[in-house]
Amino acid sequence: MMKEYNFHNIEPKWQDTWEAENAYRTEETSDKPKLFCLDYFPYPSGDGLHVGHCRNYIPTDVISRCYRMKGYNVLHPMGWDAFGLPAENEAIRLKRNPREITVRNTANFKRQLKLLGTSYDWEREINSSDPTYYRWTQWFFLLLYKRGLAYEKESDQWWCPTCKTVLANEQVKEGQCWRCGSTVEKKLLKQWFFRITDYADRLADDLDTVDWPERIKIMQRNWIGKSVGADVMFDVRSARDGSSHPTTIFTTRLDTIMGATFMVLAPEHPLVPRIVAEEKRSEVEAYIALSKTKTEIDRLSTEKEKTGVFTGAYAINPYSGDRIPVWIADYVLMGYGSGAIMAVPGHDGRDFAFASNYGLEIRQVISWPDVIYDATTWSDTYAEHGTLVNSGRFDGLSTEKAFEAMVADGNARGVTKAQTNYHMRDWLISRQRYWGAPIPMVHCPACGTVPVPEDQLPVLLPDVESYEPSGTGESPLAGIEDWVTTTCPVCGGPARRETDTMDGFACSSWYELRYTSPHNDNAPFDRAAVDYWLPVDLYVGGAEHAVMHLLYSRFWTKVMYDEGLVGFTEPFARLMNQGMLLSYDGQKMSKSRHNVITPDEVVEQYGADTLRLYELFMAPFEQEVAWSKEGISGAHRFLKRVWDLIQRTIEASHGSQTNAVVSGLELQINRLTRKITDDVEKFKFNTAVAAFMEYLNFLSDAVRADETVLASSLWQMSAKQLLVLLAPFVPHLTEELWHEYGYRTSVHAEPWPTWDESKCLEEEVEIAVQVNGKVRGSILVPANATDEEMGTLALAQEFVTRYTDGHVVKRIVAIRGKIVNIVVQ
RNA sequence: GCCGAAGUGGCGGAACUGGCAGACGCAGCAGACUCAAAAUCUGCCGGGGUAACACCCGUGUGGGUUCAAUUCCCUCCUUCGGCACCA
Incomplete structure (x- = not known):
């Protein structure tokens, strides 16, 4: 009587065993190559994990297990980003102490992660809200x-x-x-x-x-928004007393400066009160007051009308010598550059819109071979580079050349200097x-x-x-x-x-270092441990931290480098983002939508191994995908079939060995080994699982044809190798079957299988035969057949002569192992 | 508006470096087993067409390069993500 696949017994049994044996503890010192495989620092929310979160914990576990088998010393730790707004907001909502909430939530997260059969080294668990941690923050x-x-x-x-x-x-x-x-x-x-x-x-x-x-x-x-340009000094004359106020503007298009027909200051610009004309004062003050409320309320309106007010003052364009009006407008921001711009309505969309609104002069200073200048049809599409016109001594220069010439010219006169600005602000x-x-x-x-x-x-x-x-x-x-x-x-x-x-992001800006020596009381980390483990080889999490955590953390690392604390400048060598997992209704999983699927319920129904396999199989790792209630049964069916086939294989191993041969088995197991090894490396878990399924289908067909193959030596070897390859994906089922074979050691301690490249090649291959690019049939040829041999064999086929008779064969294209294409007429 | 990613059966997806489109799985259909159901096993499963073949069409749209295009180039459409007056 064959044993049934009882995941309810198997999974907790092995999880307890691994824990008792401390099976996944990281080696402190080792001659092995190292792999630091890290998940994003999770905030332990009171809702616990849903199956979407497992989309990164499962793959990093597969990678970690696989690399241990490959002989690497693997650091695969877990800890809690417990400080910060989310935890505190939850505590306030529940009217509980955030410290209590954190203890309860982290315990639940840990329980759920263990439920998945993950292989974290829990001796290195850290918590950012613990004084032994935030002391170092x-x-x-x-x-x-x-x-x-x-x-x-x-x-x-x-x-x-x-x-x-x-x-x-x-x-x-x-x-x-x-x-x-x-x-x-x-x-x-x-x-x-x-x-x-x-x-x-x-x-x-x-x-x-x-x-x-x-x-x-x-x-x-x-x-970060790096933009390279120049600062230019404009002399602004007060409309009140005629006093001179040299004022800096920033531009990336110095080449267009001869077309600057007015100047715009941000409403908050400190110069405004000093230069505004008496008769304009009330109008200007009203505009400033209005713009203050507007930025708060109307931020989201997409196409904001460009408004502004003339100050009554004028400035001197230091290149053209023109006297140009000075306006204030809220499309100029005080927080960027110097809060003042030169406006070139001929070649800037925003300045053009503003000039059109208020009837200001629009002047062409760049020309293009095929564009006819016409002030009435001029639009912001003409901001590209070209050749200067109406620019005096700079006429005829390309915009790029003119930029350099104008910087040099202004530099000599003390009015211009090259300048780089950034969109990014201080943190x-x-x-x-x-x-x-x-x-x-x-x-x-x-x-x-x-x-x-x-x-x-x-x-x-x-x-x-x-x-x-x-x-x-x-x-x-x-x-x-x-x-x-x-x-x-x-x-x-x-x-x-x-x-x-x-900010909670401070805590997560250095946590990866703490994992290397989590119990150090004298320093944030041991230098030697950091030198060994860092940078993180593989960092896995969602795309939502693209410009928050990942930027902050890189910044801290560079500061530490400058201080001589670490020897590297980038903390995360390789980064992967998992795709979002939507619920069965195609919506984001959320409590309010009542569509949350927990690992607990899936593990109860199908087991952790099925959950793991399904999440790996359902879609490419980086792609968004919806959960399918039916889809998961396919993964479970596959595991039951593996179970049954290995059970029969073990049974057969007790009898006498046979000489039955499965044609192509050696080819298949070598190819499978190569495929799984490659796919894990490339994060292509979905095709790796598909390859396992194909291999199982191949074995099933072979057994159905001849049951005695079960007891052949090559079969026995191939079945064991399947278990070893499958171990990182479904750790419990493989461990159970491995022990049923009689092994006393863990399957996860087995060395990763290797393959023989020469055994991945077929002796005969089936190739398609095309006539004029259309497939007309296929032929079986030796793998080492020459182009001529393939062509000759193809031309002899009835399904080819049917199309070639009465026509002239112009060309034969033969691609070894792929195709023969016969071009006629 | 700007930047980026992606469009393949009823569904999730596969296709190496341009070489038989639809691997693998789900759903569906038919059959076996069963008193029956579930589970399991077997076969079929892009569209048109045929008694069955043959044959024709087919990877968002329209063009191009090539013996050959899901794959490369150009046009347009749609969806998703990011930024949003950054001079």
Whole structure:
């Protein structure tokens, strides 16, 4: 009587065994090659994992298991990004302490991850909200401060009224909070920033050195937004008293400067009150007031009308000498460049729209061979490069040449200098919230703002009765008087602690390093361990962190490199993004839609091995796909068929050996081994699973034809090799069958099978025969047949002569192992 | 508006470097087993056409290169993702 595939017994049994034997502990020191295989740092939400989250945990587990079998020392750790807004918001909603919530949630996540049969080294588990961890997050803050990369500044910042805190630019998507979706507002507050803009060039350039999806690199480059141009000084004359105010504008198109017919200042530009004409004053002030409210309310309207007001003042164009009017308009932003532009309506769409609205002069300064200039039909499509006209001594130069000549010319006269600007702003890291690492700074009335000395870290997050955000722009910590009150580390006098906490993204900017030495009490990490393990060889997670975590983390790494703490400049050598897993209704899985599928329910019905196999099989790794309730049964059927066939194979192994031969078996097992090895390397798990299925179909057909093959030696060997290849994909089923064979050691400790390339070749191949590109039949030829032999054999076929008789054969194309094409007439 | 990715059977998808489009799986249809159902096993399964062959059409659209195009080039359409007045 054959045993049934009882995954309910098998899976917990092996999970307990592996845990008891500490089967997946990472070796501390080793001569083996290393692989650091890392999942994104998860925030342990109270909802737990759904099957969509498994879409990255399963593949990284397959990779880790596979590389262990290949003889690598593998670091595959897991920990919790527990600090931050999401955890705190959940705690507030449940009216529970965030610390309690975190303990409960991480336990549940861990249970679910174990349920999947993952092979994490749990001895290296970390938690960003633990003082032994955030002590070092604070230590890095001090490092940044010491290097002049952390500073305080009062400015208008994005404020989320629901989360009651400020947000960094990267954390505002289409005018909404990245976490809760509320429309954000501007609020004037004193805030801590990290000077990430100092690293803009390196952050952009070093993208060329990493193996990441091109899409993510492009998003980062766009975000950094490097633009090369020039600063030019325009002399603005006050309309009030005629006084001179040299004012810088930034342009990437210096070559068009002879076409600058007016100048525009941002409404907030500090020069405005000093130059505005008396009779324009009320109109200008009204516009400034209006634009302040407008940016908040109308941010999302797509095609905003370009509006502005004339200040009454004029400026001198330093190249043409023209006297041009100075306007203010809200399409010029104070936060970029110098908050002032030269407007070239002839060759810029925005300036053109503005000039058209207010009847300002439009002048052509670039010409193209096939374009006739006509002021009435002029449009923003003519911003491309060409040849200069109406530009005096620069006429006839190409735009590129003119740019250089004009920089040199202006440079000599002291009005122009080459300049590069960036879209990216400094990273705002203060949060007016409780659940984060306290910023380790002290405000002393005598000494000013001073850092907490390293030996006094961590600045512990105090227990607090109410951790609800106040909404006043102050953190809940500000209300804890005996925590806030402290002594100044410099003068010993009374002082007050900084009450803001750090953005949760600070915690995740260095966590990968902590895994190499998670219990180190003397430093954030052991240098030797980091030198061995880093950079991360394979980093896997969703695409949603393209310009947040991944940018911040790269920045911290470069700072550490500059400080001499690490020997590399990029933390993640290879990055992969898994596709989103939609629910069976094609919608995103969410509690509110009631369409969440949990691994718990799937494991209960089909087992973890089936879940793993199905998630790997359902679509290419990077592609979005919808869950199919029926589809998973195919994966389960496959595993039952493997189970049954191996059971029969084991049974047959107890009898006497036969000499039965399965034609092509050696070819198939060698090809399968090669295919699985390649596909795992390339993250093509779906085709790897398909290859297993094809192989099983091949074996099934062979057994049906002749049952005695089960007891042949090649069959026995091939069946075992199938188990070993399948082990990283379905660890429990393979382990059970491996032990049923009588082995006492784990299948996961087996060496990864190799293949013989010469045995992957067939002796005879079937190739298609075409006449004039249409398939008319196929022939069987020796694999080493020459082009002539293939052509001759093809021409002799009845299905070919039918088309060639009465025609002239012009050409025969023969491609070895593929096709013969006979071209007639 | 700009940047990027992608369009293949009823569905998820496969196709090396240009070489027989639809591997593998799901669903469906027919049959075997069964009193019956489930499970399992076997066969069929892009469209037209045929008694069955033959044959014709077919990878979003229209063109091009080639002996040969899902694959390369150009045009357009659609969907998804990112950025959104960055001078």
